[in-house]
Every structure is written in structure tokens, then in C-alpha cells.
Amino acid sequence: MTLMQPVALDTPLLAVRGLTKRYGPRIGCADISFDLWPGEVLGIVGESGSGKSTLLSCLAGHLRPDEGEVIFATEDGPRDVLQMAEAERRRLARSDWAFVHQNPRDGLRMGVTAGGNVGERLMAVGARHYGDIRARATDWLGRVEIAVERIDDRPSAFSGGMQQRLQIARNLVTGPRLVFMDEPTGGLDVSVQARLLDLLRGLVREMGLSAIIVTHDLAVVRLLADRLMVMKSGRVVEQGLTDQVLDDPQHAYTQLLVSSVLQV
Amino acid sequence: MTDYNFAYLDEQTKRMIRRAILKGVAVPGYQVPFASREMPMPYGWGTGGVQVTAACLTPEDRLKVIDQGADDTTNAVSIRKFFQRTAGVATTEATAEATLIQTRHRIPEQPLTQDQILVYQVPIPEPLRFLEPRETETRKMHELEEYGLMHVKLYEDIARHGHIATAYAYPVKVEGRYVMDPSPIPKFDNPKLSDSPALQLFGAGREQRIYAVPPYTHVVSLDFEDHPFEASKAPHDCDLCGASDSYLDEVITDDRGSRMYVCSDTDHCRSRRAAGFIGRLGTPFATEAAE
Amino acid sequence: MIRVSNLSKNFTLHNQGGTVLPVMRGADLTVMPGECVGLIGASGAGKSTLMRMIWGNYLAASGSIMVGDLDVVQAEPRQIIALRRATLGYVSQFLRVVPRVPTLDVVAEPLLVLGTPQDQARARAADLLSRLNIPERLWSLSPTTFSGGEQQRVNIARGFAHPYPALLLDEPTASLDAANRAVVLSLIQEAKARGAAILGIFHDEAARAQVCDRFVDVGSFTPKPQGAAA
Numbered sequence: 107m108t109l110m111q112p113v114a115l116d117t118p119l120l121a122v123r124g125l126t127k128r129y130g131p132r133i134g135c136a137d138i139s140f141d142l143w144p145g146e147v148l149g150i151v152g153e154s155g156s157g158k159s160t161l162l163s164c165l166a167g168h169l170r171p172d173e174g175e176v177i178f179a180t181e182d183g184p185r186d187v188l189q190m191a192e193a194e195r196r197r198l199a200r201s202d203w204a205f206v207h208q209n210p211r212d213g214l215r216m217g218v219t220a221g222g223n224v225g226e227r228l229m230a231v232g233a234r235h236y237g238d239i240r241a242r243a244t245d246w247l248g249r250v251e252i253a254v255e256r257i258d259d260r261p262s263a264f265s266g267g268m269q270q271r272l273q274i275a276r277n278l279v280t281g282p283r284l285v286f287m288d289e290p291t292g293g294l295d296v297s298v299q300a301r302l303l304d305l306l307r308g309l310v311r312e313m314g315l316s317a318i319i320v321t322h323d324l325a326v327v328r329l330l331a332d333r334l335m336v337m338k339s340g341r342v343v344e345q346g347l348t349d350q351v352l353d354d355p356q357h358a359y360t361q362l363l364v365s366s367v368l369q370v
Numbered sequence: 371m372t373d374y375n376f377a378y379l380d381e382q383t384k385r386m387i388r389r390a391i392l393k394g395v396a397v398p399g400y401q402v403p404f405a406s407r408e409m410p411m412p413y414g415w416g417t418g419g420v421q422v423t424a425a426c427l428t429p430e431d432r433l434k435v436i437d438q439g440a441d442d443t444t445n446a447v448s449i450r451k452f453f454q455r456t457a458g459v460a461t462t463e464a465t466a467e468a469t470l471i472q473t474r475h476r477i478p479e480q481p482l483t484q485d486q487i488l489v490y491q492v493p494i495p496e497p498l499r500f501l502e503p504r505e506t507e508t509r510k511m512h513e514l515e516e517y518g519l520m521h522v523k524l525y526e527d528i529a530r531h532g533h534i535a536t537a538y539a540y541p542v543k544v545e546g547r548y549v550m551d552p553s554p555i556p557k558f559d560n561p562k563l564s565d566s567p568a569l570q571l572f573g574a575g576r577e578q579r580i581y582a583v584p585p586y587t588h589v590v591s592l593d594f595e596d597h598p599f600e601a602s603k604a605p606h607d608c609d610l611c612g613a614s615d616s617y618l619d620e621v622i623t624d625d626r627g628s629r630m631y632v633c634s635d636t637d638h639c640r641s642r643r644a645a646g647f648i649g650r651l652g653t654p655f656a657t658e659a660a661e
Numbered sequence: 662m663i664r665v666s667n668l669s670k671n672f673t674l675h676n677q678g679g680t681v682l683p684v685m686r687g688a689d690l691t692v693m694p695g696e697c698v699g700l701i702g703a704s705g706a707g708k709s710t711l712m713r714m715i716w717g718n719y720l721a722a723s724g725s726i727m728v729g730d731l732d733v734v735q736a737e738p739r740q741i742i743a744l745r746r747a748t749l750g751y752v753s754q755f756l757r758v759v760p761r762v763p764t765l766d767v768v769a770e771p772l773l774v775l776g777t778p779q780d781q782a783r784a785r786a787a788d789l790l791s792r793l794n795i796p797e798r799l800w801s802l803s804p805t806t807f808s809g810g811e812q813q814r815v816n817i818a819r820g821f822a823h824p825y826p827a828l829l830l831d832e833p834t835a836s837l838d839a840a841n842r843a844v845v846l847s848l849i850q851e852a853k854a855r856g857a858a859i860l861g862i863f864h865d866e867a868a869r870a871q872v873c874d875r876f877v878d879v880g881s882f883t884p885k886p887q888g889a890a891a
Contacts, residue, residue, distance in 0.1 A: 143739050193514045200518075215501060215522075219529055222522050229525065230518025236528055236594040258529050300760040307759060311774055329759050333738045347717055347738045354719040358675030365676065 117179050119144045119284060119316045120165070125174030127164050133340040134160035138174070140335065140345065142284075147310055147317045149331030149348060151324060151363070157340035158320045159288060165318065166205050166286045167195050178202075178284070200230050204277035208289035210269035213276070214261045220247060220272055221257040227280045246275040250305060267298035271305065278309060285317040291326055303329050324367050328352060336360045377424035378456040383407055387425035387580070391571060394582035399544030400512070401495050406578040416449055416474055417575030419491035423472045426487055426571070427453065432460045434468035439476040439617070439634035446474070465637050475538070477559040479616045479638040482568035484585055490553040492574035495581065497541045497551040517549045520592055528597055537602075542589045549592070550581060557591065558603045558617045564589035606631040611642035612649035662827050662858030663692040663715065668724030668734075668882075670707075670714060684710055688724065688882040690860075694826070697849060697859040697872050702879035708862045711879060712829050715860065716751050717741040728827055746774055750825035752833050756804055756816045764790065764807075765800040768818045775823060782822075789818035792844050810836050821848050828852060830861035834868045846871055 118141035127134035135157035142148050150158045163169035165176055167187060176187045178198070187195060199205070207213035214223050224243040225233070233239050244254055250271035252264075261269050270290065277285065290306070291299040307330060310317060319330060327334055327348055334352070335345040336359065344357040355361045375381065383405075390404035409417040427433070433453055437445040441463040449472060450461050462468050465480040472489040482488060498508040501519050511519065520541050527535045540557035544550050552563055553572060563570065563583060570583040583589060593599040604618045609630040616638055618631040630651055633639035643655035668688040674680045685707050692698045700708040713719040715726050717733050726733040728749050731740055745751070750771075758767050765786050766773075772782035790800060793814040799807065804815040817833055830849070834842045842865070849872045852859060863869035869876075 146739060146742070196514055196516065200516075218501065218522060219526060221529055222526050225525055226518055226522045228518075229521040230516065234521070234595050236525065237596050239525065240529075297761070304759045304762050328757070332742050346720075347741055349718050350720060350738075353713070354672075356673070356720065361675050 117184065118142055118177075119146075119179050120318075121175070121177040121184070122165065123175040123177070125161065125164055125171050125176065127160050127169060127171045133157070134169075135164065135171075135337070135340045138342055140342075142316055142318065144179075144283075144316055145310075145314050146333060147315075147319065147331045149327030149334045150318065150320045150337060151322060151327055151334060152337035153322060153363075156337040158337050160340070161337070162286055162288055162318065162320045166203065167199060168205075200227060201280055202283050204280075204282040204285045206270075206273055206277055206285060206287040206290050208292045210261065210266070210273045213273040214269060216262050217260065219258045219260055220252065220264075223261065223272060223276045224279050227276060231280055242279060243275075246279050247272075249309070250275040251301075265298075267294055267302065270294065270302060274302075274306070274309070278313065278315075281313065283316060285315055287317060287319045287321075289321050289323075290319065291323065292321070299326075306330060324352060324364065336363065374456040376429070376457055377427045377453065378409075379407065379421065379424045383421075384425040387421055390580045391422065391425065391582060394571070394580050395569070395584045397548075398584055398587050399548030399550040399581060401579040401581045403578055404580050406575045409575065411448070411452070413576040414493065415445060416472070416491035418573030418577075418580070419472050419474070419489050419575075420449060420452070420573075421575060422489045422571050422573035422580060423449075423453065423470060424457075426470060426489065427457050427459055429457070429459065431469045432462050432467055434462050434465065434471045434637075435473075436471065436476060436478070436635075436637075437474045438619070439478075439638075440636045442636065463637050464641075465635075475554050475556075476617070476634060477555055477562045479613075479633070479635045480641075481562075482566055484567035486568040488566075488568050488570045490555075490570065490572045492551070492553045492572045492577075492579070494539075495551055495572065495574040495577050495579040497539075497549055512548060515547070517543075520549050521594070524592060524594065524597075528594070534593065534597055534599070540599075541592050543592060544583060544589050545587050546590075550583075550589075552589075556603070556617055557599070558601045560589075560591045560599070561601050604631055607649060608633045608639060608642075609649045609651040611639045611647045611652060613639070613642055613647070662694050662729065663690075663860060664725075664727040665690045665711070665715065666725045666727075668711075668714065668726060669722045670710060670719065671722050683884040685714075685882050686884040688879075690877045692827070692858040692860050694856045694858050695853050696874050697853055697861060699869050699873035699876045700860065700862050700879050701869075701876050702883075706879045706883055708879045709831060711882075712751075712831055712860065712862065716749070716829055717745070746771075747823075748825060749827045749829070750820050750823065751829045751831075752817055752820035753831050754813070754816075754835070756812045756819075758804060760805045761803050763801045764795065764804045764815055767804055767815060768822055771819060771823045785822055786818065789821060790815070792848075793818050794841055794844070810838070810841075813837065814841060817845055817848070821852065824852070824855060824857070826857055828857050828859045828861075830859060830863075832862055832864060834863060834865045842868060 120142040123139050125138040126136050138161055152158045164171040177184045178187050221243040224246050225239040228239050247254055247257055252268055252271055261272055291302055321327060331348045334348040335342050338359045344351055344360045352364055355364050387404055390402045394402045409420055435446045435450040437443040453459055454461060465478040470487045474491045496508055498511055498519055500523055502508050524534050538556045539551055539554045540560055542550050542552055565586050567585050569585055572581045591599040606618060607614045608616060608618060610632050613633055616633045619634045621630050621632055623630055665688055670685040672682040672684060702708055710719060714721050721734045728744060731744055765783055768786035769782035772785060795814055804812050833845050846868055
């Protein structure tokens with residue numbers, strides 16, 4: 107039931123220009139510019155405090171940047187998200203966008219059943235037929251490899267990996283075009299991570315999703331991201347094709363970062 | 371007659387409450403914050419409703435107070451006495467004779483008129499509270515009309531019980547805009563909220579909120595296309611007056627589980643019996659009156 | 662199909678005092694459709710470096726690398742992504758996959774990203790895996806658990822799944838037994854026959870002689886130590 111939205115390939119889905127966020131005298135992120143193209147997965151790496159999470163929050167509308175533009179290719183043409191009224195931005199956030207939190211507790215309603223969690227986004231965009239909502243929730247639980255018998259269980263009874271997969275189902279059920287992910291595999295066992303990465307890769311491919319993934323895990327971006335941005339002290343120090351940045355890093359910091367990791 | 375200002379509250383406070391009521395009337399279903407006062411009764415005893423009633427009462431009013439439909443329960447009796455003492459207004463148990471009715475958890479069976487005000491006591495005014503504990507977030511949801519969450523609650527009901535099991539405080543949408551908690555009235559009463567000729571006011575004392583449904587306002591109970599709203603009641607007739615269309619209380623009559631069903635609206639039941647209707651266990655009204 | 666002109670490459674080691682290592686100067690080569698060109702030269706002469714530059718994995722300092730009508734040196738990441746998806750294939754010496762993904766899907770993936778229906782992509786993958794003698798009982802397992810030789814054959818199957826017009830092969834026959842080596846060589850011959858331009862590194866001289874039409878000595882592109890300081 108996935109819909110491939112017709113997107114003009116010569117227009118970026120997201121165009122970010124000069125994005126800057128300060129915390130008083132401190133820089134959160136400074137002068138960030140990039141284009142994200144339809145179907146592309148962009149990884150943002152850097153150590154803690156490098157500004158990658160600040161940047162993601164600014165892009166997703168959770169934080170208000172001080173300067174810059176975030177131009178999204180809406181159905182009605184390119185629009186600066188930062189200039190939108192809040193109602194419109196939130197509507198975008200629950201239809202065209204999705205946000206996968208590192209901690210599934212931040213992205214799920216722990217007191218609501220798995221089916222209700224997946225159905226909420228459908229109901230938020232106007233679905234009012236219980237049978238249809240349940241059928242789509244069932245379909246999505248299957249797609250994220252959660253046994254359908256668990257549809258009426260609460261996520262508090264799920265393992266960490268299942269919770270994260272449920273969060274992904276909840277986010278993708280409305281067929282968004284852009285997914286923000288904040289350390290989506292953080293806090294999971296290695297084998298569970300692998301399963302999640304495989305799932306994400308398949309969904310990105312099948313749904314033609316674009317995604318921005320913030321992580322400090324170079325192995326994750328190597329497997330998921332087409333392109334990579336390396337951040338340090340709030341600035342982008344290097345960007346390019348993921349394997350090019352990892353295998354032939356140009357900037358001193360990237361070289362240090364890559365050489366500090368066990369073989370990925 | 372009394373050392374209290376008319377209806378207990380001082381004039382400034384009543385004015386402040388009236389302003390909140392006017393705003394509520396102007397924006398049907400919207401929860402207006404107000405500076406709720408300490409009342410000489412505990413929270414949960416209808417302090418919100420009492421303040422709204424106090425702000426609306428005039429010396430010419432005739433007041434009726436009901437608790438779960440009954441005029442003779444503790445809560446109803448004490449509030450009625452409170453206003454008899456502090457406002458000296460006339461009181462009545464007859465719905466048709468009252469100009470102002472304060473209620474806890476029911477709407478009278480007798481249709482209301484445009485000369486009447488119905489004041490509801492509200493424990494929790496926020497219908498979204500069940501799923502979203504953050505007040506800042508629920509206000510934002512009302513502001514932006516993001517009400518998908520309300521249906522999640524109904525979804526959960528059906529997922530667990532096979533049908534919408536919410537039986538009271540059933541959420542409604544007012545005039546196509548605000549989602550509102552109608553206070554813990556049984557969902558049987560929900561249809562009476564809509565297009566009523568009477569002014570309906572809601573007061574929550576502890577939560578400091580007032581909201582309103584002005585006369586002839588459209589009120590719709592939320593539901594799903596394949597699980598439509600149903601104003602259900604116990605599938606029985608009143609054992610005293612035989613009414614088949616009124617909301618019933620179940621009364622256990624002995625230790626062996628025998629039970630009877632009686633109208634929750636005591637005035638309605640008495641009026642019917644006075645008019646000669648007799649239910650399964652009822653006796654002619656005149657007999658009882660003669661005792 | 663592949664035309665490399667005046668290509669140079671340095672490595673700058675920022676964390677070792679900013680040492681600049683020039684590793685390639687004035688590299689030129691051409692591979693025509695239907696042709697297989699072998700890169701030769703001593704170990705460390707830069708054969709793999711050159712391959713990786715054509716693949717877009719290493720950045721060039723100057724020069725141009727035309728694959729079809731795209732200059733990889735100047736191209737934007739998304740153009741290189743598109744190039745790798747449809748036009749340029751690469752069989753490296755290492756298999757890099759998400760653990761847990763079944764071998765059949767690993768091999769089918771290049772077709773799936775191009776939108777080939779799943780059953781068709783899997784049928785092609787199954788065909789290649791059988792030809793390369795990977796027992797069918799292993800297809801549903803992740804290749805991460807396989808032996809080195811099996812992993813390499815999976816990697817080759819994956820590289821040949823889609824009929825790329827241009828192919829880079831880095832030691833495709835290393836560590837294969839004679840039977841499998843013959844299969845790989847016939848895959849290369851078939852690719853040439855359909856017009857693919859192939860650039861390869863083969864240490865195995867017999868294999869090299871069998872499939873390569875010409876050789877290019879990468880040693881001639883190695884900068885003289887003296888020139889490094891300049």
C-alpha cells in the first residue's frame with residue numbers, strides 16, 4: 107500500500123540555507139547549508155556536542171533557529187518551513203514528515219496499544235473507519251516484523267528493539283516523504299541493530315523515502331546513508347558520498363574520527 | 371435575612387465569573403480559565419458549578435439542584451440549602467418550574483426551554499487529558515484543532531471491548547470546532563446537549579475552567595464510521611413508572627442479587643407516577659402520597 | 662565508456678603533521694565498450710587507488726574521469742549515486758552487507774534498487790548463485806557467516822546481477838578454485854559480449870591473459886619521489 111509520490115527529480119526535497127542556532131553566546135550549529143534529494147539518505151555524524159542533534163531539531167521544527175531557511179518541496183511547491191504558521195508546520199509534521207526518536211518512549215504512547223500507536227497518525231489526518239485503521243495497523247506491524255497477535259498489547263510489554271520497530275511503523279504509516287532519525291539504533295544490542303538497519307533500508311527503498319539520520323555510529327551511516335555530513339563544534343567540516351568521506355577523508359577531524367573507530 | 375452577600379460570592383468575583391461565562395458563550399466549547407474561589411465545601415462537591423450558579427442567580431430565580439438525576443441526595447440537598455441560605459432564592463424539584471438547574475452527572479429527561487440555564491459540575495474539563503498529560507500540549511492541540519488523539523481513546527475502547535465502552539463523559543465536538551468533555555453525564559444524555567433551547571454552562575472549580583454550549587448549538591458525539599455513536603441505556607423499563615425511554619439506575623434490593631431498575635431522574639419518575647403510570651414493582655402514586 | 666585523463670591524487674595526513682603523499686600523477690586510460698583492460702604494476706603502485714577513484718570512492722586532486730558522459734571528478738554525490746545504481750558496477754575484494762540479510766536478497770539488491778520486481782530480481786540472483794556453486798541451502802542465510810571464498814562468490818554474483826555498461830573488478834578470481842574461476846571468467850566474457858567496458862585488476866596471470874584485451878601499467882603514473890617535494 108505504499109504510494110510513490112511523484113517528485114520532480116530536479117528539485118531538492120529539502121534545501122537548507124545558512125541555518126544557525128545559538129544558545130546565548132554558544133553556537134549550537136552555524137551556517138549549515140545542504141540539499142537533500144528525493145530518495146536520498148543523508149547521515150550526519152559527529153561526537154556529542156558537535157551540534158548534530160541541534161541541527162536535526164531545527165530542521166524538524168522542534169527548535170527555532172536564529173537564522174536561515176529550511177525549504178521543503180511541499181505539494182504546492184517549495185516553501186520555507188520556518189515561515190509557516192505553526193498549524194501548517196504541525197500538519198506537515200504529521201503527514202509528510204516523520205521523526206524517529208532515539209528513545210522509543212519519546213516517540214510512542216506507552217499507555218496505548220501497539221495498534222493505537224500506529225493508528226494515531228492515521229486518525230490525526232482524518233481516518234474515521236475503525237476497520238480500515240486496524241487493517242492498516244495490522245499491515246504495518248507485519249512490515250516491521252511484530253507479530254500481529256501483539257496488536258492489542260502496550261509497548262511497555264515490548265523489548266527495546268520491538269519498541270523501536272513500532273515507533274518506525276507509527277511514523278511511516280501515513281507514507282511520509284521525509285524521515286528524521288535521531289540515533290535510531292542507539293541503545294540496542296548489535297544483533298537487534300542489524301535487524302533494524304535492514305528493515306530501514308528496505309523501507310527507504312520500497313517507499314522512496316528521504317531520510318536524515320543523526321548518529322555517532324559510522325557503521326550505521328556506512329550501511330544506510332548515501333551521503334554524509336561530518337560536524338564539529340557546530341559546523342560542517344566535510345560532506346560528500348558516504349564511502350568517499352569514510353575511505354578518503356579530507357578534513358583533519360574526519361581523519362581522526364575515522365581512524366578512531368574499530369574497522370567498520 | 372443573612373449576613374452573606376447575595377449568593378455568597380462578592381460582586382467583583384461574580385462579575386469576573388460572568389466575564390468568563392460570556393467568553394465561553396462566545397466561543398462554544400472553549401475552556402475559559404477563571405480565578406476559582408475557595409468555597410465553603412470540598413472540591414469534588416461541585417465548587418465549579420456552585421460558582422457559576424452564584425454568578426447567574428437573580429433573586430427572582432427558582433433553583434433546582436440534582437445529583438445523578440436525584441433531588442434528594444446529599445450533594446443536591448446541601449447545594450440547594452446553600453443557596454436558600456445565601457441567596458434566599460426559591461427552589462423547586464420540578465424541572466419545568468426551575469429557571470436555573472445545577473446538575474451533577476445528568477441532564478433532566480424533561481426537555482429544557484430557552485428560559486432555563488443548566489449548570490454542570492465538572493471534575494476534569496480536559497477531554498484530552500486521558501492520553502496527553504501536558505497542559506501546554508493539550509492547549510496547543512485545541513488551538514490547532516489536532517483531535518486525532520481523541521479517536522485513539524475510542525480506538526482503544528473498541529480494541530479492548532469490541533465496542534466503544536466509554537459510557538459517560540463521552541467526548542463531543544461543539545459547533546464543528548472544539549472537542550469538549552460534557553462532564554460525567556451518561557452518554558445516553560449526549561443527544562440532549564445538541565440544539566438545546568437552554569443555555570448550558572460548565573464549571574470546574576479545582577481546575578479553574580468554565581465553558582459553555584449556547585442555546586441551539588450543534589453538538590456531535592465522536593465516533594467511527596463503522597462504530598457509530600449509540601446513546602445506550604439499560605435494556606429495561608422503569609420498575610416504578612414503567613418509562614421505557616428514560617435513563618435507569620440499577621438498585622440491588624437484597625443479598626440474593628435481586629435488583630430493580632428505576633428512573634435516575636426522580637422528578638421525571640414522580641411526575642409520571644402522578645400522571646398514573648405504573649411500573650412492574652410500582653404502586654399507585656396516590657397510595658404513597660397518602661402515607 | 663571509461664576515459665581517465667591526466668588524473669592525479671594526493672593523500673594528506675592531517676594527523677601526521679599534515680604530510681602530503683602524492684600517489685598518482687598524469688594517469689590516462691580508456692576502456693571501450695566490449696573491452697576488458699587489465700591494470701598491472703607492482704604492489705602499491707596504485708591499481709586499487711585508481712579503481713577507487715573511478716568508483717568515486719577516492720577524491721582526485723585534478724584531472725577528469727569520464728564514465729559515460731559523467732565526469733566523476735566533478736560530479737555531485739547524487740550523480741555518482743545514480744551512476745553506481747545503473748551504469749557502473751564494482752566487485753571489490755570485500756563483501757560489505759547488513760548482517761542478517763539473506764544471501765539471495767544481498768545478490769538481488771542491485772536489481773531491487775532499480776525497481777526490478779522482487780520475483781524477477783530473486784530469480785536472477787538464484788541463477789547467478791547456482792552458477793557460482795553456492796549451495797541453495799545457504800541462500801537464506803546471511804553471507805557474513807560464510808567462508809572467505811563463498812563471500813567472494815556472493816560478491817561477484819552481486820556485481821554481475823545487473824548488466825552494468827561499465828564494470829570495475831578488483832581481483833575477482835583471487836582465492837577461487839579452478840571451477841569457480843572458470844565461471845567468473847565466463848561471466849566476464851559474457852559481459853564483454855554484451856558490450857560492457859571492464860577495467861580489472863588480476864593477479865592471476867592465466868586469468869588475465871584469458872579475458873584482458875590490453876594492459877595499462879599503473880607504475881607509469883606513480884610520481885617520482887623527487888617530485889613529491891615540489
